[in-house]
Amino acid sequence: MSTFFQTLIVGLRLGSIYALIALGYTMVYGIIRLINFAHGDFIMVGGYTVIFTIPLVLRLGAPAWVSVLAAVVVCALVGMSTELIAYRPVRKKGTNMTALITAIAMSLFLENLAQAIPVIGPNPKVSTQIFRAGGIRFGTVTMEYTTIFTLIISAVIMLVLYTFTQKTRLGRAMRCVSEDKAAATLMGINVNHTILLTFGIGSALAAVAALMYLAQYPKVYTTMGGLLGLKAFVSAVLGGIGIIPGAMLGGIVIGLVESFTTSYISSSMADTFVFLILIIVLVIKPAGILGKNVGEKV
Amino acid sequence: MVEKKTPVLETRKLGVTFGGLRAVSNFNIQIYPGELVGLIGPNGAGKTSVFNLLTGVYSPTEGTVLLDGVPLNGKKTHQFVQAGIARTFQNIRLFKEMTVLENVMVACTKDLSYGLFSASFRTPKYWQQEQKVAEKSIRLLEICGLSDVAGLPAASLPYGRQRKLEIARALATDMKVLLLDEPAAGMNPTETAELLACIQVIRKTFGIAILLIEHDMSLVMNICERIQVIDYGQTIASGSPEEIATNKRVIAAYLGE
Amino acid sequence: MNLKKTSNGYLLNTVVIVLLFTAFQILTKVKGSDGSFKLVLVPSLWQCCYLMVLACSLNLVLGFMGQLSLGHCGFMAVGAYTAALLSLACERSGFFTGKSDPMFLLVMIASFLAAGTLSALLSLLVGIPALRLKGDYLAIITLGFGMIIVNIINNLPFCGQDGLALGSAAASLYKNGLGFGSKAKVQFLWFALIVTILSLTLMFMFVRSKYGRAIRAIRDDEIAASASGVNVAGFKVLTFAYSGFFAGIAGALYACTNATLSTSSFAFTNGGILNSTFVVVMVVLGGMGSLTGSAVAAAIMFFVNYQIKNGTWVDLLPSSVKGIFEYPMLVYALVLIVVILFRPKGIFGSYEFSLQNLIPDLRRAAAQRKAARQERKEARANG
Numbered sequence: 001m002s003t004f005f006q007t008l009i010v011g012l013r014l015g016s017i018y019a020l021i022a023l024g025y026t027m028v029y030g031i032i033r034l035i036n037f038a039h040g041d042f043i044m045v046g047g048y049t050v051i052f053t054i055p056l057v058l059r060l061g062a063p064a065w066v067s068v069l070a071a072v073v074v075c076a077l078v079g080m081s082t083e084l085i086a087y088r089p090v091r092k093k094g095t096n097m098t099a100l101i102t103a104i105a106m107s108l109f110l111e112n113l114a115q116a117i118p119v120i121g122p123n124p125k126v127s128t129q130i131f132r133a134g135g136i137r138f139g140t141v142t143m144e145y146t147t148i149f150t151l152i153i154s155a156v157i158m159l160v161l162y163t164f165t166q167k168t169r170l171g172r173a174m175r176c177v178s179e180d181k182a183a184a185t186l187m188g189i190n191v192n193h194t195i196l197l198t199f200g201i202g203s204a205l206a207a208v209a210a211l212m213y214l215a216q217y218p219k220v221y222t223t224m225g226g227l228l229g230l231k232a233f234v235s236a237v238l239g240g241i242g243i244i245p246g247a248m249l250g251g252i253v254i255g256l257v258e259s260f261t262t263s264y265i266s267s268s269m270a271d272t273f274v275f276l277i278l279i280i281v282l283v284i285k286p287a288g289i290l291g292k293n294v295g296e297k298v
Numbered sequence: 299m300v301e302k303k304t305p306v307l308e309t310r311k312l313g314v315t316f317g318g319l320r321a322v323s324n325f326n327i328q329i330y331p332g333e334l335v336g337l338i339g340p341n342g343a344g345k346t347s348v349f350n351l352l353t354g355v356y357s358p359t360e361g362t363v364l365l366d367g368v369p370l371n372g373k374k375t376h377q378f379v380q381a382g383i384a385r386t387f388q389n390i391r392l393f394k395e396m397t398v399l400e401n402v403m404v405a406c407t408k409d410l411s412y413g414l415f416s417a418s419f420r421t422p423k424y425w426q427q428e429q430k431v432a433e434k435s436i437r438l439l440e441i442c443g444l445s446d447v448a449g450l451p452a453a454s455l456p457y458g459r460q461r462k463l464e465i466a467r468a469l470a471t472d473m474k475v476l477l478l479d480e481p482a483a484g485m486n487p488t489e490t491a492e493l494l495a496c497i498q499v500i501r502k503t504f505g506i507a508i509l510l511i512e513h514d515m516s517l518v519m520n521i522c523e524r525i526q527v528i529d530y531g532q533t534i535a536s537g538s539p540e541e542i543a544t545n546k547r548v549i550a551a552y553l554g555e
Numbered sequence: 556m557n558l559k560k561t562s563n564g565y566l567l568n569t570v571v572i573v574l575l576f577t578a579f580q581i582l583t584k585v586k587g588s589d590g591s592f593k594l595v596l597v598p599s600l601w602q603c604c605y606l607m608v609l610a611c612s613l614n615l616v617l618g619f620m621g622q623l624s625l626g627h628c629g630f631m632a633v634g635a636y637t638a639a640l641l642s643l644a645c646e647r648s649g650f651f652t653g654k655s656d657p658m659f660l661l662v663m664i665a666s667f668l669a670a671g672t673l674s675a676l677l678s679l680l681v682g683i684p685a686l687r688l689k690g691d692y693l694a695i696i697t698l699g700f701g702m703i704i705v706n707i708i709n710n711l712p713f714c715g716q717d718g719l720a721l722g723s724a725a726a727s728l729y730k731n732g733l734g735f736g737s738k739a740k741v742q743f744l745w746f747a748l749i750v751t752i753l754s755l756t757l758m759f760m761f762v763r764s765k766y767g768r769a770i771r772a773i774r775d776d777e778i779a780a781s782a783s784g785v786n787v788a789g790f791k792v793l794t795f796a797y798s799g800f801f802a803g804i805a806g807a808l809y810a811c812t813n814a815t816l817s818t819s820s821f822a823f824t825n826g827g828i829l830n831s832t833f834v835v836v837m838v839v840l841g842g843m844g845s846l847t848g849s850a851v852a853a854a855i856m857f858f859v860n861y862q863i864k865n866g867t868w869v870d871l872l873p874s875s876v877k878g879i880f881e882y883p884m885l886v887y888a889l890v891l892i893v894v895i896l897f898r899p900k901g902i903f904g905s906y907e908f909s910l911q912n913l914i915p916d917l918r919r920a921a922a923q924r925k926a927a928r929q930e931r932k933e934a935r936a937n938g
Contacts, residue, residue: 035691089896096690097623098899101839102892104832109888116882230698237695272706275699282696283684353782379784391779393772395844395905404772405783410765414797417764418757420565424764471784 002140015255016154021232022247024202030242040229046210071207079203240291312361336522354378384473394453405470458489605808610849612801618843621774626701632821634670634806678799682792734814842901
């Protein structure tokens with residue numbers, strides 16, 4: 001029984017990291033209908049920023065996790081410049097397909113640019129302990145502090161984000177742009193600014209996710225965003241892409257599937273099950289678990 | 299007067315429900331060979347829903363569609379078309395990046411029975427069938443006055459000619475009934491006149507039945523032999539243009555009470 | 556449609572292909588033992604062959620049918636492993652010994668066909684969700700399929716992460732199976748060329764038939780296609796299978812070229828240019844809806860990749876520029892972004908190369924360029 005709970009906890013923790021990343025995918029997809037393949041690499045950018053700023057932060061006497069603030073700023077800047085330099089010009093000229101290829105190209109670019117920077121290089125870097133070591137024991141089950149912080153922080157972020165999109169003016173503008181850009185323009189919303197803001201917020205979330213990830217798996221390398229981003233994207237699609245609660249739900253589901261397959265079936269088959277679940281859900285419910293099926297108007 | 303024949307297209311108690319909304323209910327219509335019937339009604343009355351039911355885009359929640367007395371329940375859209383019901387769309391839907399000729403040839407796919415092997419190795423069967431279909435398509439383009447633009451991409455045509463191309467494409471399916479969804483929408487008077495002429499030619503050449511949705515009342519009154527009026531998914535009147543023009547319920551539905 | 560002109564075109568193409576092929580055979584006979592021919596040109600041709608077949612097969616689905624598939628290399632992996640395992644099985648059962656055995660040719664043909672067939676069958680499986688899903692959703696499903704295939708191959712004990720890359724399997728694949736060393740590559744170059752030409756021709760015939768018309772109609776407007784009597788579901792599934800068949804053939808060619816198979820070569824992304832992402836890139840760069848474009852883009856990408864890694868001219872560059880070339884993917888990414896910004900329809904758009912129409916095509920293109928220039932000049936004069 002204790003294995004079960006331990007697996008459950010691991011799954012929830014992994015799931016909340018996926019959910020944070022998935023939120024970035026979902027927000028961008030919701031607003032410009034683009035799978036931002038470079039989003040996974042924003043995590044890598046965040047990871048390196050955290051690693052490089054931790055010594056500075058420690059010297060100032062602050063706890064290690066404060067370095068996430070720097071990561072948030074850097075990631076938001078990278079995300080917004082990606083939109084400005086690559087996506088916006090392509091969106092004006094090209095089709096959906098070319099935008100998608102640009103996203104793939106941006107992802108390749110970021111990964112390899114990182115490798116080409118001498119201080120980063122192709123070899124992994126190891127991070128120091130971010131949260132307090134140890135944990136709380138409930139009978140036979142141990143809940144590490146890292147896990148507790150991860151769960152709490154992601155829950156708070158999601159709640160704040162949800163409230164932001166539902167209640168604030170900017171949040172409403174975002175939802176408005178994602179529904180109908182032309183109408184949003186007519187309502188006096190600056191569409192380009194709103195998209196830029198979305199990229200900023202989404203990328204900042206990737207930075208937070210990077211911190212959570214590092215707290216658990218303290219290793220950064222240039223291609224770390226690849227599979228991590230992919231699974232997060234799967235989470236977003238599974239929950240219903242473009243829907244914020246969907247991303248959370250999808251993230252948790254994927255995290256649980258992965259941790260249970262790893263501990264009960266085989267760790268090398270975990271990815272197979274993750275994608276199998278995705279395929280099954282999409283075939284049954286093409287718009288994802290929470291998505292609404294919108295037929296094409298004839 | 300129409301004598302006792304089997305109608306080419308007939309619906310019996312046709313209806314469809316979306317969620318709780320009854321878009322169409324108890325819809326009955328009979329169209330006899332060679333007839334031109336108009337289907338009119340205010341915005342949102344369910345006209346296009348009727349078309350979608352008649353072409354298998356929606357599956358009816360009640361009732362049946364019969365073609366030559368044969369029910370078409372459970373068939374898919376392309377099977378409806380192959381059985382003999384073709385349509386055009388309210389918002390023109392052409393294969394934009396293909397040429398005008400190819401647009402028509404796509405609709406001839408069912409005439410081409412050759413398989414993968416014939417296509418891959420270009421057997422004589424392939425050549426004969428392709429040649430036949432190409433000739434047929436060119437003939438249809440001539441009828442619709444489009445043969446001069448056969449090699450151009452469909453998207454490059456002006457609006458009025460795109461409408462005609464849609465009709466030519468529908469004709470290529472060798473249908474028995476042609477459904478036209480607001481063919482004159484967005485057209486200027488000259489284009490409308492040309493389109494009317496085109497429809498007359500088609501009727502004369504092919505002797506098919508046509509069901510027409512239209513907003514332009516003068517057009518409907520001019521060319522239709524029979525008109526059926528629907529509102530809120532239900533038939534409220536049907537008869538000759540003169541009868542419809544004086545029908546109280548129709549006037550009420552259009553002008554509001 | 557002018558029948559006479561078309562059949563003349565076929566005759567012309569056949570004659571030119573046969574001539575080129577004979578010339579190449581003679582070249583092989585004469586220069587077969589020459590170092591750079593044997594060690595550089597022939598292996599490069601083998602690599603180009605499978606990349607071309609692969610890119611064109613993806614173009615059927617992506618460019619002509621407009622369905623984004625991100626797991627195409629998964630099907631290639633199926634083909635590669637099927638062909639390699641079948642040839643090994645035949646060798647172990649004593650069906651043939653060594654590559655000079657006449658039975659080897661038979662086994663090779665059988666392996667290629669089996670590779671294509673199995674991969675086509677698996678593609679059918681992808682075709683089924685494709686009936687319900689479109690666009691990005693389908694993209695992510697195909698990506699998932701690709702990952703699952705590679706993951707399953709990884710977990711099969713007889714393929715394994717490096718089952719065919721290490722030990723006796725790889726050794727006998729080189730010695731007797733479908734793995735070709737540089738000498739065997741020269742010896743069997745004709746086979747690779749024939750397979751490639753045949754594959755490209757078959758795909759071209761597919762595109763220029765009712766199938767091609769139907770799937771392009773589906774790409775442009777699915778609802779209108781079904782309203783024109785096109786069985787959308789049927790054509791979609793068939794095209795996925797047809798495309799999968801040739802991905803499998805490409806895989807078999809790959810197995811011959813690189814006898815050490817490892818699943819990481821077929822992943823969604825990896826360090827090399829062979830992965831599902833880059834196949835998509837080839838198709839988009841070449842032009843969606845142009846088989847010529849895919850083939851040319853595949854060859855160009857291979858050439859650029861080869862030059863960046865092995866070209867002597869790279870050494871002559873100033874060291875600051877050379878530094879960039881140590882990260883070829885960085886160069887690709889930049890080139891890709893630039894091409895997309897300035898030529899969003901790809902290099903060839905939907906143009907197909909044709910020997911017969913080459914001169915008129917060139918003339919028309921020149922005239923268009925001239926007209927465009929004239930227009931620009933006038934615009935400048937007016938504005």
